[in-house]
Amino acid sequence: MFWISLAVFAVVVAFLAVAYVRGHRKQTQLTEARWGGPFVVVSGIVAPSLILAGVFVVSLNDMMALSTPPQQPSLTIDIIGHDWWWEVRYGSSGAVTANEIHIPTGESVQLRLTTDDVIHSFWVPQLQAKTDLISGEVNTMWLQADEPGRYRGQCAEFCGLQHANMIFYVIADEPREFESWLANEASQAPEPAEAGASRGESVFLQSSCAGCHAVRGTEADADLGPDLTHLAQRETIASGVLDNTRSELAGWIIDPQSAKPGAIMPPTELSPADLDALLDYLESLE
């Protein structure tokens, strides 16, 4: 399509150049342009019709190819759009995570796309064209990554203040690695082993955190914000905006609004000791 466009454009520019040059000639006899009508018919109607008919047929073939996965999907993942993050659920396994979608390499994976609020659009440019998440509808699409790696994606339909920061990653692992990741992700949160983390768990449960977030295996089971059961496994937080490091995490908890103005998560006031314990706990959620 690019080459056809280039060719057509070259033809037009060539004609423009001819016209421009003629404009600089001193005297021209105005020719009786009897070729004019046929020229318009051939280059304006016949030629484009032929080219476009060809492109149309090819594009329909591609459309059908795009909509059918190369193999029977081995796995269905639910993707739920929220203002402004992505919930990721692995069906009956019970695994729930956010903003990082792990898939096995070499297999087709089915995605079921829904939204909890406004319309979003799921787009991983390197893997697949986009599909919208429509309020009140379920859309499906498939993904397949043949090479292991980390593929960046981003919401592609304007969804409000933090549309720019609704980022996610698709992480493709070898099937065996993926299976062990999934098994871990499906399990409940590990009991905190150290005293600090253990104190952090009670900070988590008694502060506002538990009002919105779930950690499976504890009393916290709210679903307004991302599931944090295996937070320490993730590479990023705040929907791909910050790296998952201790300092970024601390900054995010105390003041989410400076990294993502308008984010639904409110600031949390904690004493330095409580914050430290909370960070110990969150970092223990492997």
Next chain:
Amino acid sequence: MASVAERLEGIWGERPGLITWLQTVDHKKLGFKYLYTGMVFFVFGGIESLVIRAQLADANLEVVDPETYNQMFSMHGTTMMFLFIVPVLSGFGNYFVPLMIGARDMAFPRLNAFGYWAFLGAGIFMHSSFLIGKAPNNGWFNYVPLANSEFTPGVNIDFYVLGLIFLGFSTTAGAINFIVTILKLRAPGMSINRMPIFVWGELALGLAVVFAQPPLTAALVMLELDRKLGFHFFDSTQGGDAVLWQHLFWIFGHPWVYILVLPAFGLVSMMIPAFTRRPMIGYIYIVVAEMAVALIGFGVWVHHMFAVGIPQIALSFTSLSSFMVTIPSAIQVFAWLATLIAGKPILKTPMLFVLGFVFTFVLGGLSGVMFAAIPFDLQTTDSYFVVAHIHYVIIGGSVFPIFGGLYYWLPKMTGRMLDERLGKLSFWLMFAGFNLAFFPMHISGLLGQPRRTYTYQEGLGWDIWNLLSTIGAFVLALGILITFINWYKSMKSGEPAGPDPWEAETLEWSTSSPPPEYNFESIPAVRSLHPMWEQPELRRGPQRPEDGAYLLASGHETLATSMLDATPQAVVEMPHESPWPVTVTVAMMVSFYGVLFDSALLTAGGTVASMAAVAGWFWPTGETQET
């Protein structure tokens, strides 16, 4: 005995002063008003775009906060789409359609005045949102459910919705006026196959608006009912449908983008003959193509929604019609090229804009064809590739012809030429700045940059392309500024233009520059598609009755003719200046503010007042029936 000119002056002259300024029904004064007001909104929209580009010059900049950014891009789109291009093209249309068809005014002069005031009122209404920091912030297509009161509770969206309902009155009034004027007031002998192509363009605009506006107004009313009275048209949690908004919006929206280019194409088809010294090749093909675009344009709306999850069979039909709609554009492009090659182009400033237009519009058209291919669309929709495409077709297809039109027609409107050196400088800056600003967006789009994002992360390879875009945007703005300076200078000290500086073919060049209030001393009989080239008597002053002219110098009158052959049918009494159009508008504005701020008193008061004003408008005056 007074000369014909003096008698007509007495009949058609309006007293100078503020009162007349508010009451005028002269299509030329209204045309100027449309043009100036549209240009002011163009400057607003341009400033908004510069803020956007400043913010995106590099990754993670904080020139403005996200909320301001969202208001900026929303108002940029809304302003350019609704308050700049169509009003400016309506301004040209208002000024030149009667002059090109040999009429003394538009068919409904008071409706014409109302159309202008309602446009100004709607523009002020929408922009007044900035005064309280609550400008529309959900983009120019304002998708639900984001635009529902649950997700955008402020009055931002109400400004957008009510403002556009208000503007719809103006657009509809203008469209009907164009249709009737063009079909009924053509000079005797200007049969439909002798109508200038620009007039065809305005007719296509009128017809498309009449059919495109109702779905938009319906959608807007439904959304306002959802927002204000708790209806659930678009609320999927209560059985409504969020996709319905998209259908209604794009059934309006895609014809609308053709509405933006059709009169501009017509303008190009006027300038090319004037500067190549030969008639357009393929007149009939061009006319059919213009009308075909207006028609097929109604069948392509779903191509904005390929990613929504609509069944593939429906997508295929839209894909097909989207491919088809390129053919009429191809016809016109090749007709322009053929004329350019057959003639001897004289490279004055308007012609440079025409060549720049062909260059950029073809690029925009080619990227547009790509969107008709569903798989390609799914990858690039809502990315910067679309932003590049839309600016190539709209700036290339509409803004360049408008600027060419300024250089071509302002001499007729003001009686003074613009400076060629400044004009050429302006063109080259605009052309270079435009391509520098928008070509890189194709690349950043293909690299995965989504549109409508107030910031982006480093390390994605987007930075350099965005920086280039920003530089280009400022160069483009500089080029535009130079045209404005040129415009101002020409009004102060431009060379006198004379009636026909370009030796062009159509009737507007047969009268003085600027034209008198009655346009033509006598209504000329037309015997050619190129009257000024083939009817030498028109170059020697007003056509005389021996040559077929109608004098109509004894009343405030113009001539109505038959729709196809333009045989004279009736002398139409034209209305005089009137206080009612502006009064109706002010009253309507009060009631729209009433709805906005939930004030029953203002709403009811404004509505009653506007109905009373309409009654005043139609109150029998005891004289002849004025329409």
